[in-house]
Amino acid sequence: MADRGSVELNSEECKGCGLCVEACPPKVLKLSARFNQYGYHPAEYTGAGCTGCGICFFACPEPGGITVLRLAA
Amino acid sequence: MPEYAPVHAKPHCFYERYERKAELQHQTHYCPGCGHGIVHKLLAQAIDGLGIQDRTILVSPVGCSVFAYYYFDVGNIQVAHGRAPAVATAVKRSRPESIVISYQGDGDLAAIGSAEILHAANRGELITVIFVNNAIYGMTGGQMAPTTLLGMKTTTSPQGRTAAGEGFPIHVCELLASLEAPAFIERVALGNNQQIMRAARVLRRALENQVKGAGFSFVEVLAQCPTVWGMQPVEAQKFVREKMTGTFALGNFRDRRG
Ligand SMILES: Cc1ncc(C[n+]2csc(CCOP(=O)(O)OP(=O)(O)O)c2C)c(N)n1
Numbered sequence: 001m002a003d004r005g006s007v008e009l010n011s012e013e014c015k016g017c018g019l020c021v022e023a024c025p026p027k028v029l030k031l032s033a034r035f036n037q038y039g040y041h042p043a044e045y046t047g048a049g050c051t052g053c054g055i056c057f058f059a060c061p062e063p064g065g066i067t068v069l070r071l072a073a
Numbered sequence: 074m075p076e077y078a079p080v081h082a083k084p085h086c087f088y089e090r091y092e093r094k095a096e097l098q099h100q101t102h103y104c105p106g107c108g109h110g111i112v113h114k115l116l117a118q119a120i121d122g123l124g125i126q127d128r129t130i131l132v133s134p135v136g137c138s139v140f141a142y143y144y145f146d147v148g149n150i151q152v153a154h155g156r157a158p159a160v161a162t163a164v165k166r167s168r169p170e171s172i173v174i175s176y177q178g179d180g181d182l183a184a185i186g187s188a189e190i191l192h193a194a195n196r197g198e199l200i201t202v203i204f205v206n207n208a209i210y211g212m213t214g215g216q217m218a219p220t221t222l223l224g225m226k227t228t229t230s231p232q233g234r235t236a237a238g239e240g241f242p243i244h245v246c247e248l249l250a251s252l253e254a255p256a257f258i259e260r261v262a263l264g265n266n267q268q269i270m271r272a273a274r275v276l277r278r279a280l281e282n283q284v285k286g287a288g289f290s291f292v293e294v295l296a297q298c299p300t301v302w303g304m305q306p307v308e309a310q311k312f313v314r315e316k317m318t319g320t321f322a323l324g325n326f327r328d329r330r331g
Pocket residue numbers: 135136137138154177178179180181182207209210211212213218298
């Protein structure tokens with residue numbers, strides 16, 4: 001069955017603070033091992049299990065850091 | 074392939090790009106994990122949600138949030154240290170149809186600006202004040218604020234704040250709640266998901282009050298300053314949750330509907 005939600009992370013706006021990783025209830029976000037252009041480890045979606053709850057969006061201090069999507073009805 | 078549609082995306086009332094240093098126009102100037110960034114997002118969501126972007130005027134302070142005008146595509150004024158409630162008073166009285174927000178840090182509001190906030194609240198000005206309390210002077214590198222917790226080490230209380238030496242932390246909500254005029258006073262925090270979502274609702278309420286003409290509305294947000302506290306953001310969030318809320322009780326102190 002398809003996941004109810006999905007997330008898009010803007011890795012060049014992300015500062016690797018980790019607050020979204022902490023906030024995500026099913027723990028489907030992680031900090032990447034790679035660096036972005038400013039030397040931060042950007043957050044990334046592990047690729048499965050997002051419920052579309054939206055809390056990572058509110059927990060992220062960057063205006064466009066995270067976009068949360070939900071499965072269209 | 075399943076189809077997904079965005080439900081939470083960058084709020085409209087943020088600019089697409091920010092007029093700051095050339096290569097940084099897609100990022101805020103805040104440190105990683107800074108509470109101001111989260112308060113900005115919650116505020117932007119509330120402005121969008123109420124459909125008031127075109128009539129909002131944001132008065133930004135001196136402190137780390139001095140550059141709020143880089144980000145919010147609303148009317149903006151940046152004012153002298155501590156004076157935001159006085160300027161907001163003038164703006165609101167001369168443009169009553171505008172939604173006027175005074176955004177301030179704890180050094181700005183509770184130290185140098187303690188007179189302005191007290192009297193704006195006492196006059197019951199029809200403005201919304203957002204008070205970001207991170208218990209420190211962030212921008213200037215970590216001097217003690219009136220809201221610094223007892224025992225907390227800062228550059229100006231290197232042994233830790235003591236009541237005998239530096240006085241007790243000032244509880245601004247409780248002080249303002251001793252006045253008759255304010256319509257709404259609440260303290261919220263960014264310490265965990267639940268607290269963040271409560272903060273989102275309360276910020277929206279404080280703006281909605283102004284739309285309805287309810288009266289002076291004040292929201293204190295307990296927020297992390299990971300950099301100056303010398304903590305990782307997640308650890309700093311835990312400090313907000315476990316330590317700051319111990320000194321500053323969360324809750325509503327006034328809710329008088331317009
Ligand atoms: C009249 C005046 N006095 C002092 C300063 C120096 N100053 C700049 S920011 C600041 C404190 C800001 O702390 P706070 O309001 O807690 O905001 P934060 O940076 O923590 O968000 C001070 C004292 C100034 N700019 N103007």
